[in-house]
Amino acid sequence: MRIDRLDLQILRSLSRDGRKPFKAIARELDVSDATIRKRVRRMQKEEIIKQFHVLIDYDKIGNFIKAFIGLKVNPQQLQEIVNELENHPDIQVMYRTTGGWDIFVEVIFKDMQELNWFMEKKLSIDGIIGTEANVVIGSYKRCPCTNI
Numbered sequence: 001m002r003i004d005r006l007d008l009q010i011l012r013s014l015s016r017d018g019r020k021p022f023k024a025i026a027r028e029l030d031v032s033d034a035t036i037r038k039r040v041r042r043m044q045k046e047e048i049i050k051q052f053h054v055l056i057d058y059d060k061i062g063n064f065i066k067a068f069i070g071l072k073v074n075p076q077q078l079q080e081i082v083n084e085l086e087n088h089p090d091i092q093v094m095y096r097t098t099g100g101w102d103i104f105v106e107v108i109f110k111d112m113q114e115l116n117w118f119m120e121k122k123l124s125i126d127g128i129i130g131t132e133a134n135v136v137i138g139s140y141k142r143c144p145c146t147n148i
Contacts, residue, residue: 003048006031010039011049018052065109066136069119070101077127078102084125090118101132 003011006029013025022040026033043049073081085091085105093106109115115133123131 003043006035007039007043007048010036011043014040014049014052065112065115067107067109067115068134068136069105069107069123070097070130070132070134071103071105071123071128072100072130073102074127074129075102081125081127085122088122090114090122 009029010025013020013028022036023033026036029036040049071081082094082103085103086094090107090109091105092108095104096102097104107115107118109118115135119131119133
C-alpha cells in the first residue's frame with residue numbers, strides 16, 4: 001500500500017489528537033470531510049492505522065512509578081519470552097532493541113514495592129539473563145505524536 005502526502009498529513013493530525021473530528025481535519029487540510037473519512041477507513045482496513053490510544057497523565061491521578069526495564073535474553077528463547085510478557089497488564093510498551101539490551105519494556109506501578117515485586121517475580125523467566133530498571137524522575141516531552 002502506498003500512502004501519499006495527504007495520507008501523511010492525516011496521520012500527523014490524528015497522532016496529535018486521535019479524537020479530532022474528520023470535519024476539523026478536512027478544514028485543516030483544505031479537503032472534504034468525505035475524503036478524510038474515506039482515507040482513514042482505508043488506512044484502518046489496511047492496518048496502517050491499527051488503534052487509537054489514550055495518553056494518560058499519571059502525575060494527575062496519583063504518585064506512580066514509571067520505569068524502563070532493559071532485558072538481556074537468551075536469543076533462542078526470545079520469542080518465548082515475548083509471548084510470555086506481551087499481554088502482561090503492567091507492561092505498557094515492549095520494544096525489540098539493539099545495543100546492550102535485547103528487549104526494553106515500559107512499565108507503570110503504584111509504588112517502588114510493586115516495581116520490585118515485578119522485577120523479582122515476573123521477570124524471573126527462564127531465558128532472561130539480565131535486567132536493568134531505569135526509573136523515570138521527570139519528563140521533558142510527552143505526546144502520542146510520531147515524527148511522520
